[in-house]
Amino acid sequence: MNILLLGSGGREHALAWKIRQSSLCEALYIAPGNAGTLKEGTNVGLNMLDFALVGDFCRDKNIQMVVVGPEEPLVKGIADYLRSRKDLPGIMVIGPDKAGARLEGSKDFAKHFMMKYKIPTAAYKTFTPEEYEAGVQFLRSLKPPYVIKADGLAAGKGVSVLHDLKEAEQELEQMLSGKFGEASNRVVVEEFLKGIELSVFVVTDGTTYRLLPEAKDYKRAGEGDTGQNTGGMGAVSPVPFADKVFMKKVEERIIIPTILGLKEEGIRYQGFIFFGLMNVDGNPYVIEYNVRLGDPESEVILPRLENDIVQLFEAMATGKLREETIRISSDVVATVMLVSGGYPGVYRKGFEISGLDEVRGSMVFHAGTAMLNGKVVTSGGRVLAVSSSGRTMEEALEMSYANARSISFEGMYYRRDIGFDLK
Ligand code: AMP
Ligand code: GLY
Numbered sequence: 001m002n003i004l005l006l007g008s009g010g011r012e013h014a015l016a017w018k019i020r021q022s023s024l025c026e027a028l029y030i031a032p033g034n035a036g037t038l039k040e041g042t043n044v045g046l047n048m049l050d051f052a053l054v055g056d057f058c059r060d061k062n063i064q065m066v067v068v069g070p071e072e073p074l075v076k077g078i079a080d081y082l083r084s085r086k087d088l089p090g091i092m093v094i095g096p097d098k099a100g101a102r103l104e105g106s107k108d109f110a111k112h113f114m115m116k117y118k119i120p121t122a123a124y125k126t127f128t129p130e131e132y133e134a135g136v137q138f139l140r141s142l143k144p145p146y147v148i149k150a151d152g153l154a155a156g157k158g159v160s161v162l163h164d165l166k167e168a169e170q171e172l173e174q175m176l177s178g179k180f181g182e183a184s185n186r187v188v189v190e191e192f193l194k195g196i197e198l199s200v201f202v203v204t205d206g207t208t209y210r211l212l213p214e215a216k217d218y219k220r221a222g223e224g225d226t227g228q229n230t231g232g233m234g235a236v237s238p239v240p241f242a243d244k245v246f247m248k249k250v251e252e253r254i255i256i257p258t259i260l261g262l263k264e265e266g267i268r269y270q271g272f273i274f275f276g277l278m279n280v281d282g283n284p285y286v287i288e289y290n291v292r293l294g295d296p297e298s299e300v301i302l303p304r305l306e307n308d309i310v311q312l313f314e315a316m317a318t319g320k321l322r323e324e325t326i327r328i329s330s331d332v333v334a335t336v337m338l339v340s341g342g343y344p345g346v347y348r349k350g351f352e353i354s355g356l357d358e359v360r361g362s363m364v365f366h367a368g369t370a371m372l373n374g375k376v377v378t379s380g381g382r383v384l385a386v387s388s389s390g391r392t393m394e395e396a397l398e399m400s401y402a403n404a405r406s407i408s409f410e411g412m413y414y415r416r417d418i419g420f421d422l423k
Helices: 010-020 051-060 071-075 078-084 098-105 107-116 129-141 165-176 244-264 298-304 309-317 393-406
Strands: 003-007 028-032 065-068 092-094 124-127 146-150 159-162 187-190 196-204 209-211 220-222 226-229 234-237 271-280 283-290 332-339 363-366 369-372 375-378 382-390
Touching (some): 003 051, 010 298, 065 309, 071 078, 129 165, 129 187, 165 187, 209 244, 244 283, 382 393
Parallel strands (some): 003 028
Antiparallel strands (some): 146 159, 196 209, 369 375
C-alpha cells in the first residue's frame, strides 16, 4: 500500500525506517520529512496543518494509510477530516480523532477523565482568569514545589515546576493573562509527585491494546538532570525498574481504565497512547497523556519492535488488534541526541554535518537536518539521535558515544551521562 507519514523529527525518521522494512509498504511519502527520511521514501513539501492539501495529496497519490507523527494535526482534527472525505473511502489514519486527542490537547480534560475513571494522578484544580484568587489560595494550600500547567498545547513549554510560592503565584498570573495565548485560558495547578519518570506506550484499535516497549527519556539539557527542559536529550529501553510487578500495576490501574474510559465516552481511538508516568515508591501515577509516540523514545522503542509495523497499523485501523501479538527484542537500545549549541534556547542553523559516513554499528536517526546543495546541514535544535543496541545498557551506550564522537558540526553538544540513574 501507499503510505503518507506526517512529521519531520527523529520520531518520524525512526517511523519511516520501520515502515520501510514492511513488505506491505509500496510507496512511502514523508511530509515534510528531513535529510534522513529521504533515504526511506519521498519527502513532500506539504504543510500538514493544511488538511485540504493533505487530503488532495492522498487522493492524487492513492494513499491508503496516513501515519500522524506529532500531536498538533491530531489535536486540530486531521483524523476526523481525512476519514470524512468522500473521495478517500476507507483511508486508514493512525492517530485518534479530535475528541481522543484532547487527552493531550487539554490538560483539564485529561485530569477530568482520570478522576472520572479513577486513574492515579496528582491531585489538581483548574482555574480560569476570573478564578485567579482561588488559584492563589489553592497554591497556598499545597507544599512546594508547585506544578502549574497551561491547559492547551504550548510547544512543550506549558509546564512550570517552581519552588517558591511567590514565583508560583506570578507564573499563575502570567499564564492566566495569556502567556501562552488561548492555551493558558485555563490553567491546571497540581500536586508535585516525587519519583522517577518513565514513558509507557500502547497501540490500540479502541477495544484491544498492545504494549510496546517502555523507555526512559532524559529531558533536561544538562548532565545530572540539570538545566532547562528540552524535548529530550537521550533515551533508553527497557527501563530496569519497569519490572513485571510494576507493569502489572500500570496495566490494571492505568492502561485498562483508560481504554475502557475512552470507549465509555464514545471516543474512537485508533492510534498510540503515550503514558508519561511517575513511579512513586513502586506505584505508577500519570503525569500526562500524549496521543503520539515520544521523541527520542521512538528512536529506542522502534528498533526493539520485531513486528511488521504496517501490519500492526492495519490491525489498529480495522479493529483487529486482538489478532496481533507483539514481539520485542530482549536487547537494550539507547540513544544519544546531538543538539545545536544553545538549544533549547537560541541556536544557529545551517551548519554542515560531517562524519555521518564513518558511523559503524549505530543507527543515526535524523531530527533537525536538511539537505542543502547535496550536503546534510543542521536545521533544528535537536539534530541527530544516535541509537545503538547491545546486550546491556552500557554496551549500547558505549557504541552510541563512540559514533557520536565521529560526527561533528559547529556547536554540537550532547549529554555524556544518558542512563546515569539506571546503572
Ligand atoms: P511536560 O512538558 O508536560 O512533559 O512536563 C514537563 C515535566 O514536568 C515532566 O516531564 C515532569 O518532569 C514534570 N512534571 C509535570 N507534572 C508533574 C508533577 N505533578 N509532579 C512532578 N513533576 C511533574
Ligand atoms: N520525549 C517526550 C515527548 O516526546 O513528549
